[in-house]
Amino acid sequence: MDLLALSKLPVEGVTGFNRRQFLKLGADLAILYALSRAARAFGIIDSSKFVWAQIIYNGRWNTRPTGGRGILLEVAKRTSVDVSLEPKGISLTDPKLRDYPFLCISGDKEIPSFSKQESLALRAYLTSGGMLFADDTKGEANGAFSKKLKKALSPVFPEKEWKRLPQDHSVFRSFYLLDRFVGRTASMPYLEGLDHEDRTPVILSGNDLLGAWARDEFGTYEHRAAPGGEAQREMAIRMGINVVLYALTVNYKKDQVHQPFILQRKR
């Protein structure tokens, strides 16, 4: 059924509907609404919602399968962001890659190098406005995953250098004001990133944030946050929310209008 064929729009000057037209319009809208909900439930309609898209690579690409959904549940509960709770696995050469401006890559071991085609696709994706969030789910500072990821990204951005994100980076203030960074572990007290123009399209975490967010279908967190327990997990969730908000707002919190409030609260 052609969902849009229902629209036969009167221009201004045509006054009102008769009862039959009114009922027909109501029925049309009800059908449209039901179809759109059903279509979304089956994942057949793309939308502008925030989707947690995970890069598929040859290896252990999905070590925290419920982590993305876990953080998006919190994003949906705590913020106004409209999210899709169904994570999406996608390869870098998938033609639908550009449907998802946010990508996550995670793992607990070395990852394979990107092919030339993958490197080109990823560079175009990141310079066009996409964002890549990388998480070492082993929770190690500068572990095997992080080292290999940096090596894999060197042909993507050969001219750029990794650097620690400073405390006044927008990712630490995009929703919550954060002055420390923890995940399931607290082995790496900083985030690293690659800058492009006025934003940081690649952010790397070594504290297994996905592990801190992962919840089973009953809502129980799957991994213990150590050494800080639930307080540490809360901070990891706040970091996750900030990462999502940073992807969607970039440097919004650096606008002049926010500065007096932020400075006052950070005193």
Next chain:
Amino acid sequence: MTESLVFLNTYSTYQLILIAVLFIAFLAFSLYGLRRVKSWKRKALLFSLRLLVAILCVFIALQPGIEKAKIITKKGRVAVLMDVSESMSLPAYPGKKPRIDAAREFLSGANDLIDSIKKDHDLEIYSFSDRAQASSLDSLASLKTLGKNTDIANSLRDVEKKSEQKLMGVVLLSDGNDHGDIGRAFKSLPAGSPLKFEFPAPIFTFGLADQKSFRDNSITEVRSAGFGFAKTPIEIIVAIRAQGYSTKLPVVLRESGEIIASKSLNITPDPRDYEVSLKFTPQRQGKTIYTVEIPVLADEAVPDNNSRSFVVNVIRDKTRILQIAGRPSWDERFLRQILKNDPGIDLVSFMILRTPQSLGTDIRGFPIPVEELSLIPFPTVDIFEKGLSQFDIVIFQNFDHRPYVPFQYLNFVKDYVEKGRAFVMIGGDQSFSAGGYGGTPIEEILPNRLGIEALSEGKSGWIEASGVPLKLTSAGKEHPIMKLDLDRKKNEKLWSSLPNALGFNRVQGVRANALVLAEGKGSTPIISVRETSKGRSLAIATDSLWKWAFEGDGERPYRTFWKNAISWLAKEPSFERTRLIVEKDSYQKNETIALEVLANDPFYKPVKGGLIQVELTSPSKKTMIVKAEEKKDGKYEAKIKLDEPGLYQAKVRMQGEGAQAAETAFVVEGRNLELEDLSINEELLRMLAEATGGKYMLIQDKKEKIAFPPPEKVRAAERERKPIWDSPWLYLPAVLLFCLEWFLRRRWSLP
């Protein structure tokens, strides 16, 4: 009188060849006939005699004659050019007599030169400024220095074309204060390079004065970009030529008589060029006249060149945009990114990051203190009661106003648009009807009617549907917002290749004075515009234009679309239906000014056969009307010459429905080019003389001699010819030689 030997024969080429063949045959037979002669001396003597006889015969056959012709001395012409431009009234030192008087004195004391010219050539006298006028030695004494523009090259060409008689030389009496081709070429010459000027005769130039005694300060140039932004500093460079003074010279910049910037300049007596930079901040938009001044010091040659006016077109500082987004989203993110990075836009964004329904506790159920959040309260009162007027464009992006903006505040937005500003509504599940705008003042300014969904709660007006292709409507093909490429076909192809929308806001229809520029399936309006009273609105009934930036071959279509949209909403002149264009910001007095009008109807199609006039308001507030003649494709042109110096305002007057106002301004300058650069340009005069094979001299140097090429000598066309071939004395040697040859053969018993 000269005499010369000529041949009078009228033989054809064939006959001449025949004579040559007979000549050679005769010689050949002679040689053959002498083969038995054994003595080579005798053989040579006999052959020589025969050869001489043959030559004489051929000579006679060619009919020799004597031609007598007269030699005529052909005189050339020598032109004396006297500069009568205004700068020639300036003093020539020492003695402070006017330069033209110095030139006149030189001529009256140059009888030897005049006599020598007259002896060999015709003397022509001209006066010149920008063109040469024939004159005489007597009338030069009474000519006034009224020329407003010295153009030596133009005047020399006039003299060159005056007659076909050969020009043998030019005596140029000028101060070299040239504003034509030569002056421009001289100013742009790299150091050490010669001046290039092609002229068929040598030019002799004369220095009219002793430069050392000259005293004057002048503003020779003001360099500015010609435009600037309101409330943004502008820098100008003032070029000053100073000579004869040692002092601190104040340089001041005035607007409407008020000093807005000043600097002090140390000058020394040596002739020198200085540059001073001045900074000022224009406060209001539009074309404004500014004046740079330096004080007139005692004993200055010309006080008039101590000030100079210039025009700056002050355009809007930046387009100020208020973006209110109902939630962080990709659509908001990509739009914010291009607006924020545009140096011509000042963007203020507010995003609703948390709704009243959002959870304010952590995972343990503890409330999260506000100090741990970076959120700020939505400044409803500040924005809608006080701040709206600071913005040129307000964008509601997927923003449901109900939790944050009281209904009555929406009236402020409506008033804001009706007073001449712009409003944009971008779609999504919280926008249009789904944002509760049906039946509100906002609906009254939108291009679309929102209808009954406004009465119901929820998201009934938002349809999620992947694959909604956008199609340009006929109005969309013409509208400047939609021109992603200036080529019509490429533009339509580009639009058909854009990513599909992922959803749309359903509207009930479009208002009668709105235009739907792009639609989805079933004629669903997706992009619509409307001009309401003085203001404008743009409705984008989808939340997925961001895909244009992120998919495909790059963000150019997305960036171009929004740049076009912002320009149209902010009423940038180049995006208006009616435009009034002048080629330059400033004109000289009585220069032809062409005012071009581009006229389009409300559907952005060219107006054909329109009655279009341009109304001009002079600096003294007099109004005049000029009819614009139709050219083609909606282009009209009005031409006028003006002589009152100052700022003119021009407005388009059109008749008919949908007529749109357009205006511009320009300046008619009253400055006198002749009095800007007062020094005698000896270097230019020297280079001009060298470039043409002439010489540069000082008028007081009497020893210098001017040597023009001598007159040409040519033979007269009338000639007298006398034949000599029929003289018996010519035949006698031939007969004698022949007899001698016969006698010798007989004597030597030869055959």
